[in-house]
Amino acid sequence: MRLNDTGDESRGHRRPLRRRAFLGGSVAAAAATAAGGAWAVAADAETGGGSDGLRVGAGRAVIELPSSLLPLDGFTTVHDDLYVRVLLVHGAERSVALVVLDLTSISSEGVAALRTIVSDAADVEPADILMTVTHTFSTPHIQPCSGVSSPFMAQVSQAASTAVAAAVTSLRAGRVGHGSGECDVNVNRDVLTADGWWLGTGESGTSDKSVGVTRFDDADGNAIAVLVNYAVQSSVMLDSVMASGDHPVTTDLAGSAVAHVEKQFGGDTVGFFLVGACGDQAPAFRSKRYTVDKDRNWSQTDASDAGWLLLTVQGERLGTEVVRVTRAIRTGSDSTLELVTSSVTVGAVQQGRATAPTKEYTFTPDGTAEVPLWALQIGNGVFTGVAPELSAETGLSIKKHSPFAYTTVLSMLDGGAKNMADSRSYARITYEAVDSAYAQGSAERVATKIGDLLHD
Numbered sequence: 001m002r003l004n005d006t007g008d009e010s011r012g013h014r015r016p017l018r019r020r021a022f023l024g025g026s027v028a029a030a031a032a033t034a035a036g037g038a039w040a041v042a043a044d045a046e047t048g049g050g051s052d053g054l055r056v057g058a059g060r061a062v063i064e065l066p067s068s069l070l071p072l073d074g075f076t077t078v079h080d081d082l083y084v085r086v087l088l089v090h091g092a093e094r095s096v097a098l099v100v101l102d103l104t105s106i107s108s109e110g111v112a113a114l115r116t117i118v119s120d121a122a123d124v125e126p127a128d129i130l131m132t133v134t135h136t137f138s139t140p141h142i143q144p145c146s147g148v149s150s151p152f153m154a155q156v157s158q159a160a161s162t163a164v165a166a167a168v169t170s171l172r173a174g175r176v177g178h179g180s181g182e183c184d185v186n187v188n189r190d191v192l193t194a195d196g197w198w199l200g201t202g203e204s205g206t207s208d209k210s211v212g213v214t215r216f217d218d219a220d221g222n223a224i225a226v227l228v229n230y231a232v233q234s235s236v237m238l239d240s241v242m243a244s245g246d247h248p249v250t251t252d253l254a255g256s257a258v259a260h261v262e263k264q265f266g267g268d269t270v271g272f273f274l275v276g277a278c279g280d281q282a283p284a285f286r287s288k289r290y291t292v293d294k295d296r297n298w299s300q301t302d303a304s305d306a307g308w309l310l311l312t313v314q315g316e317r318l319g320t321e322v323v324r325v326t327r328a329i330r331t332g333s334d335s336t337l338e339l340v341t342s343s344v345t346v347g348a349v350q351q352g353r354a355t356a357p358t359k360e361y362t363f364t365p366d367g368t369a370e371v372p373l374w375a376l377q378i379g380n381g382v383f384t385g386v387a388p389e390l391s392a393e394t395g396l397s398i399k400k401h402s403p404f405a406y407t408t409v410l411s412m413l414d415g416g417a418k419n420m421a422d423s424r425s426y427a428r429i430t431y432e433a434v435d436s437a438y439a440q441g442s443a444e445r446v447a448t449k450i451g452d453l454l455h456d
Contacts, residue, residue, distance in 0.1 A: 053092075053173060053174070053175075053333060053335045054089055054090065054091055054173070054174040054175070054176065054216075054335045054337065055088075055089075055090040055171050055172060055173060055174060056087070056088065056089055056090075056171065056172065056173075056174030056176075056216045056218075056224050056225065057087075057088045057166075057167040057168060057169070057170040057171035057172065057224070058085070058086065058087050058088070058166075058167050058170060058216070058224050058225040058268075058269075058270035058272075059085070059086050059162070059163040059164060059165065059166025059167035059168075059169070059170060059270065060083050060084065060085045060086070060163050060166070060270050061083065061084055061158075061159040061160070061161075061162035061163040061166065062081045062082070062083055062159060063081070063082040063083060063084060063102065063155050063156050063159040064155050064158070064159070065078050065081075065082065065140075065152070065155060065249060069151055069152060069155075072140045072152060073140035073141055074247055075138070075139075075140055075247050075248065075249045076245075076246045076247050076248070077246045077247075077248045077249070078248065078249045079138075079237075079248040079249060079250040079308075080249075080250050080251055080255060080259075081251075082101075082102035082103070082139060082249065082251060082255075083101075083102050083159070083163075083251070083255075084099065084100070084101055084102070084156065084159040084160045084162075084163045085099070085100045085101075085163060085270055085271075085272050086098070086099050086100075086118065086122075086160070086163040086164045086166075086167040087099075087100075087167065087216075087225050087227075087270070087272060088122055088124070088164075088167045088168065088171060089174070089216075089337060089378060090171065091335055091336075091337035092335065093337075094128065094337060094339070095122070095123065095124045095125075095128060096124065096128050096129075096130070096337060096339050096376065097118050097119075097122055097124045097128065097129045097130070097164075097167075098129075098130045098131075098132075098227075098272065099114060099118055099129060099130070099131045099132070099160065099164075100132055100133070100134060100272045100273065100274070101114075101131070101132070101133045101134070101156065102133070102134050102136060102139065102251045102254070102255060103133045103134070103136070103139050103141075103142065103156075104133065104135060104136060104137050104139055104141060104416075105133055105135070105141065105142075105412065105415055105416035105417075106131075106133060106142045106156075106415040106416070107142055107143060107144040107148065107415060108144070108414070108415060109144055109148040110142045110148050110153060110156070110415065111131050111414055111415040113148055113153075113157060114131060114156070114157065114160050115129050115131065117157060117160050117161055117164065118160065118164045121161065121164040121165060121168060122164050122167065122168055127341075128339055130339075130374060130376060130383075130413065131413070131414060131415065132274065132275070132410060132412050132413050132414075132415075132416070133275070133412050133415065133416050134234055134251065134254035134255065134273045134275060135233055135234055135254070135275045135278060135389075135411070135412050135416065136234035136235075136250065136251050136252040136253075136254055136255065137233065137234065137235045137237075137238040137239075137252065138234075138235075138237050138238065138248065138249055138250045138251075138252050139249055139250075139251075140152055140249070142156065170224070170268060172218050172219070172224075173218060173219045174216050174217065174218060174219075174224060175216070175217045175218075175219070175331035175332060175333055176214065176215070176216050176217075176331055176332070176334065176378055176379040176381075177214070177215050177217075177329040177330055177331035177332060177379065178212070178213070178214050178215075178329065178379065178380065178381035178405070178406035179212075179213045179214075179215070179325045179326070179328055179329040179406075180210055180211060180212050180213065180325065180406065181210070181211045181213070181321045181322075181324060181325040182209045182210055182211060182321070183209060183211050183230070183317060183318050183321040184209055184284070185232065185253070185283060185284055185314045185317050185318050186207055186208075186209065186230070186231060186232040186281045186282065186283060186284065187201050187202065187203060187205075187207055187281070187282060187283075187284045188202035188203075188204075188205025188206055188207045188280055188281065188282075188392065189201070189202060189205075189280055189281065189282040189431075190202045190205050190280055190425070190428070190430050190431070190432070191205075191290075191292055191298075192292075192296065193292055193296045193297070193298045193357050194295065194296040194297055194298075195298070195356065195357040195358065195359065196357035196358045196359040196428075196429055197357055197428045197429060197430045197431070198290065198292075198298055198356070198357035198431065199282070199290050199431055200289075200290040200291065200292050200298065201282075201284065201289075201290075201291075205280070206280075206391075206392045206393050206396070207231070207281060207392055208231040208276065208277060208281070208392045208395055208396055210230075210231075210399075211228065211229070211230050211318070211321050211322060211325060212227075212228070212229035212230070212274075212276075212406065212407075212408045213226065213227065213228060213229070213322055213325040213326055213329065214226070214227040214229075214378070214381060214406075214408070215227075215326050215329045215331055216331070217331040221331075222267070222269075223265050223269045223326065224268070224269065224270070225269065225270045225271070225272060226261050226265065226269060226270075226271050226272070226322065226326050227271075227272045227274055227408075228257065228258065228261065228271065228272065228273050228274065228318075228322050229274045229275075229276050229383075229408045229409070229410070230257075230273075230275070230276055230318060231275075231276035231277045231278050231281045231392055231395055231409075232253060232275070232276070232278055232281045232282065232283060233275075233278045233281060233282055233283075233389075234251070234252035234253040234254040234255070234273075234275075234283075235252065235253075235282055235283060235286060236252050236253050236283045236285070236286050236287060236307060236310055236311040236314060237250050237252055237286075237287050237288075237307050237308075237311060238252075238286065238287075238288060239288045239302075240286075240287035240288040240302055240303065240304060240307045241302060241304065242304055242305050243304055243305050250311070252311065253283050253311065253314055253315055253318070254273035254275065255273070255315070256311055256312060256314070256315020256316070256318075256319070257271075257273065257315045257316075257318040257319040257322065258271035258272070258273050258319070259271075259315070259319070260315060260316055260318075260319025260320065260322075260323070261319050261322050261323055261326070264319075264323045265323075265326075271322075274383070274408065274410055275410065275411055275412050276395055276408075276409050276410065276411060277389075277390040277391060277392050277393075277394055277395025277396070277398075277409050277411055278389055278390075278411050278412075279388075279389035279390055279391045279392075279411065279419045279420065279421060279432050280391045280392055280421070280425070280430070280432050281392055283310075283314055284314070285310040285313075285314060286307070286310070287302060287303045287304065287306070287307025287308075287310060287311075288300065288301070288302040288303070288307070289301060289303075298357070332379065334379040334380060335379075336377055336378065336379055336380070337377070337378055338375075338376070338377040339374070339375070339376045339377075340374075340375050340453065341372060341373060341374050341375070342372075342373045342375075342449065342453050343370050343371060343372045343373060344370075344371050344373060344445055344446055344449040345368050345369070345370055345371075346368065346369055346371055346438055346439065346441075346442035346445050346446065347365065347367075347368060347369075347438070347439030347440075347441065347442060348365070348366040348367050348368055348369040348437055348438060348439060349363045349364055349365055349366050349436065349437060349438065349439045350363075350364040350366045350437075351418060351435065351436065351437040352434040352435065353434070353435075354431045354434040354435050358429060358434075359429065360429075361429045361433075361434055363426065363433070363439065363440065365439065366437070369437065369438060369442075371386055371387070371388070371420075371438075371442070371446055372386065372387065372413075372414065373385075373386055373446070373449060373450055373453060374386070374410075374413055375450070375453050375454060377404070380404065380405045380406065381404060381405065381406035381407070381408065382402065382404040382406070382407055382408065382454060383408040383410060384398065384402075384407065384408070384409060384410065384450050384453070384454065385408075385409055385410030385411060385413050385450075386410075386411065386413060386417075386420070386446060386450075387411075387412065387413050387414045387415065387416055387417040388411065388416075388417040388418060388419060388420035388436075388438065389411045389412065389416075389417070389418065389419045389420065389432075390409070390411050390420055390443060390446075391419075391420075391421055391422045391425060391432065391443060393422045393424070393443075394420070394422050394443045394444070394446070394447050395409040397444075397447045398447050398450050398451065401447075401451045402451070402454050403454055403455055404454065407454075417437075418435055418436060418437055419432040419433075419435045419436045419438075420436060420438045420442055420443045420446065421433040421435075421436050421438075421440075421443060422443045422444070423440050423441060423443070423444060426440040
């Protein structure tokens with residue numbers, strides 16, 4: 001399946017997109033070649049990366065957080081380093097950059113500032129830069145306006161400059177392949193209590209256990225980059241306070257899994273965590289956790305320092321599955337590279353603040369909201385998603401109806417946004433629904449529009 005802006009497929013003519021295409025412009029589709037195997041992509045063995053092939057580069061850099069900046073946003077110490085990671089993919093007609101930040105979210109002003117840095121250094125159009133966060137909750141926030149000029153933002157910007165420079169330096173002929181596996185370290189977090197639906201371990205709830213992996217190799221078969229997609233919030237250590245009283249910064253589950261992958265492949269291989277439909281998906285084991293007894297009374301407990309073991313074990317488990325899938329992927333010379341965007345208008349509601357379960361809540365209409373959509377095709381795989389946190393049900397629906405052999409669903413694009421819960425969540429009055437600024441039915445409308453975008 002190739003995303004195309006001509007609508008002229010019947011004449012056998014293709015003209016690759018040079019700019020983002022918006023809904024209302026035509027997007028043509030060619031036939032997809034289905035890949036065999038549950039986790040290995042069947043690709044031809046020709047050498048890619050010639051004049052018409054891909055050129056790929058990847059770089060990473062630590063976001064320095066010196067003690068002089070602490071405490072910051074309630075955090076008092078650094079457990080493990082935060083990173084900015086940059087992937088550059090150059091095709092025959094266009095170039096695309098992917099920027100992944102180890103942050104909870106980042107304001108639109110911060111996204112714009114970082115896009116300028118990457119665009120200037122890598123010669124990539126700002127509109128062709130996909131930016132996302134790993135959505136770890138254990139990092140300082142970058143707030144709108146004043147946050148952009150903050151010392152912490154200056155450190156993020158410096159890391160972005162270093163990472164993109166490394167990616168530019170490492171650019172070389174590349175090949176790409178996609179695969180998938182499964183890992184059971186996430187769980188639906190919606191549980192029924194005596195007071196209404198709340199947060200916990202909802203084993204019977206919908207959960208997407210699939211692990212999407214994309215591998216970029218150089219001409220010699222060395223892994224340049226490994227992209228990991230999994231539907232989970234990185235919240236093992238969320239709000240957990242150590243015995244010392246410290247509240248540590250950590251990349252949490254996303255960082256732990258990626259660190260395992262990078263260690264296994266070694267060298268210059270850069271791992272990227274792309275958070276999936278995570279709105280109602282939490283790690284199965286959390287340091288500070290909610291529990292529900294037989295009478296559905298809820299309480300909360302903090303494992304404190306013992307939480308690090310929970311993080312290590314789950315990160316290693318996810319990382320191990322990623323390594324297994326990565327090793328099975330056979331990269332090929334398909335140099336298809338297309339990026340299109342669209343948008344959809346949905347109903348808006350006044351966003352609430354969920355602090356406890358409730359059986360009664362009024363969702364107050366608040367006009368409409370415009371939701372941008374992204375679709376990036378590389379080879380025979382597509383990455384598609386939105387800024388809000390989608391639920392697992394929505395993510396699974398998008399995958400089910402996608403015409404592509406490999407479909408990666410993303411939340412938290414463009415710096416991220418609050419939850420976009422599915423309709424059942426509004427009926428239950430879950431945390432995700434109360435926390436949302438989007439009206440009931442918005443998620444289903446977004447899923448339909450993404451399906452149209454991929455099929456058109």
